[in-house]
Amino acid sequence: LMVWLRRCTHYLFIVVVAVNSTLLTINAGDYIFYTDWAWTSFVVFSISQTLMLTVGACYYLTFTGVPGTATYHALIMTVYTWIAKGAWFALGYPYDLIVTPVWLPSAMLLDLAYWATKKNKHSLILFGGVLVGMSLPLFNMVNLITVADPLETAFKYPRPTLPPYMTPIEPQVGKFYNSPVALGAGAGAVLACTFAALGCKLTTWTYRWMAA
Numbered sequence: 001l002m003v004w005l006r007r008c009t010h011y012l013f014i015v016v017v018a019v020n021s022t023l024l025t026i027n028a029g030d031y032i033f034y035t036d037w038a039w040t041s042f043v044v045f046s047i048s049q050t051l052m053l054t055v056g057a058c059y060y061l062t063f064t065g066v067p068g069t070a071t072y073h074a075l076i077m078t079v080y081t082w083i084a085k086g087a088w089f090a091l092g093y094p095y096d097l098i099v100t101p102v103w104l105p106s107a108m109l110l111d112l113a114y115w116a117t118k119k120n121k122h123s124l125i126l127f128g129g130v131l132v133g134m135s136l137p138l139f140n141m142v143n144l145i146t147v148a149d150p151l152e153t154a155f156k157y158p159r160p161t162l163p164p165y166m167t168p169i170e171p172q173v174g175k176f177y178n179s180p181v182a183l184g185a186g187a188g189a190v191l192a193c194t195f196a197a198l199g200c201k202l203t204t205w206t207y208r209w210m211a212a
Contacts, residue, residue, distance in 0.1 A: 009206055010063055014073065017056035019080065039180040046137040046184035051195050053077070053103050054132050057110050058124060058199025063206070067115035074107035102139035106132045110196075121200055129196035133188030137181045 056077070057070035078101055109131040110124070117123035 006206065009209075013059060013202065013206070014056065014076065017052060017059070017073075020052060042140070042180040043137070043184045043187070046140045046180075047188055047191060049103070049140065050106075050133055050136045050188045050192050053106060053136065054110070054129065054192050054195035055199040055202070057107050057132075058128070058196045059202040061110070061114055061124065062121060062200045062203040065119060067111045067119070070107040070110040070114070071104060074103040077103055102136070102143050105139055106136045109135055125193055125196040125200060129193035130189045132196070133190065133192030134185045136192075137184030137188055140184070141181050 053074060057073045060069045060073045061067070110128040113128035113131060114120075114124045117127065
């Protein structure tokens with residue numbers, strides 16, 4: 001019974017992380033509409049997607065103990081997002097399916113760190129976290145490049161009203177040295193280690209909770 005309950009808990013966590021990652025990505029595409037906010041949003045969304053990928057993938061990795069499951073987790077996120085984006089695209093919302101697999105190479109690096117250090121959890125947190133944090137903003141820029149031109153899209157799909165928190169502000173020229181990838185990678189390299197540690201801790205909590 002305990003094994004069955006533990007497995008159910010495990011799969012529930014995976015579904016929750018994957019679904020939330022999907023929702024996060026759907027909303028993350030919105031930054032193409034607001035050119036003044038684009039770089040700031042890019043950094044924020046790069047970090048938030050790093051969080052969703054790293055927590056879920058590390059949880060999956062340490063729960064199963066099988067290198068390769070991080071990539072499998074990224075694949076789940078990818079398929080879920082393809083389905084969701086397909087639905088939005090059918091409604092006339094401008095999304096390209098090609099942008100989604102940007103998680104896969106970062107997840108592969110996580111698997112590599114786990115496998116190369118003979119399943120050392122602390123190496124996974126430190127090396128894997130840094131690798132994901134630094135790589136995902138780079139791959140996420142591919143996301144931005146493959147999406148249709150922001151101005152063209154904005155005219156094609158006009159937004160009649162803006163919520164107060166998304167009202168465009170004057171762009172800060174030169175802020176962050178004009179490099180959102182570098183800023184996202186720098187912040188991600190630090191934060192992703194914490195995210196990875198949280199993912200590993202979820203496994204511990206799951207076992208302890210089920211064993212109680």
